[in-house]
Amino acid sequence: MSTERIKIYKFGGASVKSAASFRNLARIVKSQGGKRQLLVVVSAMGKTTNALEALHGMAYQGQNFISEFEQLKEYHLQVLQELFAEQDHPAFQRLEHLFEQLHNQLQEITPNSNFDKVYDQTVSFGELFSSTILHYFLEDQDLANSLIDSRKYIQTDTNWREGKVDWAWTERLIRRDVPALLEQGLVVTQGFLGGTNNGLTTTLGREGSDFSAAIFAYCLNAGGMYIWKDVEGLLNADPKHFPDTVRYPEISYQETVEMAYYGASVIHPKTIKPLANKRIPLYVKSFLNPEGEGTKICDCRFEVVAPAYIIKEKQCLVSFGVKDFTFISEKNLGTIFNALSELRIKIHLMQNSAISFSICTDYNPERLHRLIQTLQDQFVIHYNTELKLYTVKNYNAASINRIMEGKQVLLEQRTRTTFQVVSR
Secondary structure, three states, X not given: OOOOOOEEEEEOHHHHOOHHHXXXXXXXXXXXXXXXXXXXXXXXXXXXXXXXXXXXXXXXXXXXXXXXXXXXXXXXXXXHHHHOOOOOOHHHHHHHHHHHHHHHHHHHOOOOOOHHHHHHHHHOHHHHXXXXXXXXXXXXXXXXXXXXXXXXXXXXXOOOOOOOEOHHHHHHHHHHHHHHHHHHOEEEEEOOEEEOOOOOEEEOOOOOHHHHHHHHHHHOOOOEEXXXXXXXXXXXXOOOOOOOOOEOOEEEHHHHHHHHHOOOOOOOOXXXXXXXXXXXXXXXXXXXXXXXXXXXXXXXXXXXXXXXXXXXXXXXXXXXXXXXXXXXXXXXXXXXXXXXXXXXXXXOEEEEOOOEEEEEEEOOHHHHHHHHHHHOOOEEEEEEEEEEXXXXXXXXXXXXXXXXXXXXXXXXXXXXXXXXXXXX
């Protein structure tokens, strides 16, 4: 079959946080998507992933989680009750079954469990809840659809919490089943989730639903992928921090990848590559204003791009110094990088002097402690927490002055196009 007309829609947690949000989503699908050749990828509702992370942590520590579990269940049931008039609707029975599965999963967790492995088995329920509700609600809106389990299609290794995709096998599975389903109507599936060849659940990294949608777009040779957000498109800054933001009407894959790498929250860093490889345009649109122009991300070039301001909070600056006051050598750096890789600590910025090497990374107390334990015999290690990393992409003098005002700077770095500071 021809797959040129296929569209991929991705809806994040903010677009399915309430009954009103589900109704708005259905209106967008009806008015913008058409009834066929549309695959909808959905995230967990609202702050459900955070709630599931908390439940996982409580279960792992042997704490009583029943109250928090019931609150999460009540939140989802309340949305169901507002969407479906009849209390015997099959959506209720299906959701009840999923919560029973979640409860059983939480009871099986012990302090001896593999923390990251059971994290994936637990936190994945958020997308199972939301996709189930969406499937039944779209049916009630006369939008025939098939609900598929993305864990059976997006195949990964067992790198828990950031599964590596087996692209060849994933593409084979998706192309085997999904095109025929799209000929019959809409297809609904979960973001964020993958699966192993022995039936275990993996996740693709926090906020990984964008990546899920890009995987389906790539495998189906889609005509376009659409991310529906609560902003008017891809902005040059977070409007919560910068009141005078600028929307990019059109921007290149390369610029977007670099912005995502530095921490821009609109696009997941892994999303662009599969789309760019097949020249599939990505549209960032507002679910609050579906008719708005939004942003088109594609293979284009511009001479001048407005400076992009990116803030990463809860950062940690770690400095390694050699104990005998000799220079930091390539061998020293190799030892440090190996430890960072083993502990899956990502570097957002790094800088070295003659006798020290510094990195800025997300603050994770447990991993930081393990890093210090691993390297303390070889290096003098100092660290600062509760910091922010400010990045200005395509900076100019005015943008640097703006970002530096009132800051206590611990580290500063600039390249031809990018300016970064770590500050309190």
